[in-house]
Amino acid sequence: MARITKDQVKHVAHLARLSVTEKEVDTFTEQLDAIIGFAEQLNELDTDGVEPTTHVLDIHNVLREDKQRPSLDREEALKNAPDQEDGQVKVPSVLE
Amino acid sequence: MSILEESFSSIHKKLHNKEMKVSDLVDASYSRIKEVDDKVQAFLTLDEQGAKEQAKKLDEALENNDTRGLLFGLPAGIKDNIVTNGLRTTCASQLLSNFEPVHNATVINWLENAESVTIGKLNMDEFAMGSSNENSGFQTTRNPWNIEYVPGGSSGGSAASVAAGEVTFALGSDTGGSIRQPASYCGVVGLKPTYGRVSRFGLVAFASSLDQIGPLTRTVEDNALVLGEIAGHCKKDSTSADVSVPDYLSSLTGDVKGLRIAVPKEYLGEGVNEDVKQRVLEALKVLEEQGATWEEVSLPHSQYAVAAYYLLASSEASANLARFDGVRYGVRAENPNNLIDMYKETRSNGFGDEVKRRIMLGTFALSSGYYDAYYKKAQKVRTLIKQDFDKIWENYDVVIGPTAPTTAFKVGEKIDDPLTMYANDILTIPVNLAGVPAISVPCGFSEGLPVGLQIIAKPFEEGTVYRVAHAFEQATDHHKAKPEL
DSSP, rough: SSSOOOOHHHEEEEEETOOOOOHHHHHHHHHHHHHHHHHHHGGGSTTTTOOOSSSSSOOOOOOOOOOOOOOOOOOHHTTTTTSSSTTTTTEEEHHH | OGGSEEEEEHHHHHHHSSSSOHHHHHHHHHHHHHHHHHHHOOOOEEEEHHHHHHHHHHHHHHHHHHHTTTTTEEEEEEEEEBBTTTBBBTTTTTGGTTTOSOOOOOOHHHHHTTTTTTEEEOOOGGGGGEEEESSOSSEEEEEEBEEEEOOOSSHHHHHHHTTSSSSEEEEEEEETTTTTHHHHHHHEEEOOOOTTBBTTTTTTOSSTTTTTTEEEEESSHHHHHHHHHHHHOOOTTTSSSSOOOOOOOOOOOOOOOTOEEEEEGGGSSSOHHHHHHHHHHHHHHHHHHTTEEEEEEEETGOOOOOHHHHHHHHHHHHGGGGSSSSSSOOOSSSSSHHHHHHHHHHHHHHHHHHHHHHHHHHHHHHHHTTTTIIIIIIHHHHHHHHHHHHHHHHHHHHEEEOOOOOSSTTSSSTOOOOOHHGGGGTHHHHHHHHTTOOOEEEEEEETTTTEEEEEETTTTHHHHHHHHHHHHHHHHGGGGGOOOO
């Protein structure tokens, strides 16, 4: 049985904000199915009672005083923006 | 021998004796690049003007005997996922082909304090996803030992530029082997430090719980010198460790008497090329002759590392790469119908296949209904892999094995099969999952291609890694071999 269907691939592509052609859907379905199949070997391991590791170091929140500090000026911050107007980033209309 | 192939200490002696200037070094670097980079294709962007101005300043300092930096005047290459103020940084992605950062990564500022000279930016697999450099959005870097072969990846440009004598050292990044595997394939020294040892501020994130920046050099001593300059606590990286940085040079004693080496049977088992295995056994003999002892051990969860890694790294990547939406930087798709369309077209045009594949895998593993089965399961397996190492440290000082199961493969040989490509990282990935430091040092050849020896130690024991690597290097001539280009 397929572990991932074409419809799921299309749904995941949408969630990831990727547009995919029908041909890409076919390729990704096949490849992701193989990779997920490979990953299922993890189920051979009994992990009941094992704590998940999110970070290897014993890290904790790092806090600092909430004080105003110099930061990037607007011109610099906008230097790489593909489109801008009046010192702000411009994007296509959000509401149709 | 080209001046760029000499050790840092030998170069520094010549500078201080006024036998040459920093400008001569920088000129030598660019003329070597002009001579061989058509073949090697290691560099994506050069900063000849900036480097020459910097050289001039350093030469004035030299004239006034005002040289403070330990990396004074040394030409360096930087992997193109480390941001450099005003110098194009692409991550080898078409999406960022026009991106000029507005600040420096912490490691770049610290290299500036150490007074090295940035020559240019080095090719890689796009967003550091790959093991061959074939996933670059621009060009495929070639292995200087044989240009029909890949240099490894993802820091393939970094390893190749050092092996080809274009620079004296390079910085790379390592998420699942991306410094060590190309170092192994190209016959240079590459270290992945302990997670948290080097600031990640300004390293374009791939998998934040695994990524580390580290040096690639021709010798162990040079490597230790570079790490000493880039390691340390950084306030701009909340995962950077507040652990003091020792003097790594003082670790290079040449003494490995009484060293207890663990050799995991999983690292010399099925899938490991016979020549590679022989080179590693020969290396163990060299260390044995110097008074070390080794025993076979087991890291029983090794075989699950690749699967756990691809789920975890891809999940983290799918979140990290969400920022590439064409809004604030990058190449935005033209004439989109609406905002969502702009995101989708920008990302689909800009990302290559492997990046898309991993974003899709990560998005799937994190999506509702699959999170526990895949992502959380992989995190639990990560705990088991880390515990494998913790147990070893109770009785041993280092773990030794090959860096990669084979030597470099041919360009085009594995590109169509993601799973075969992933298997390359089987011996390097567990190290990232456990967060420990590891080095790859040259330990000989198989059919004309370099083999790398991997030395792994406890967290923050880079000094031990260097001590063992240096003792091995000094007892052998492998690091003296040079490719003919």
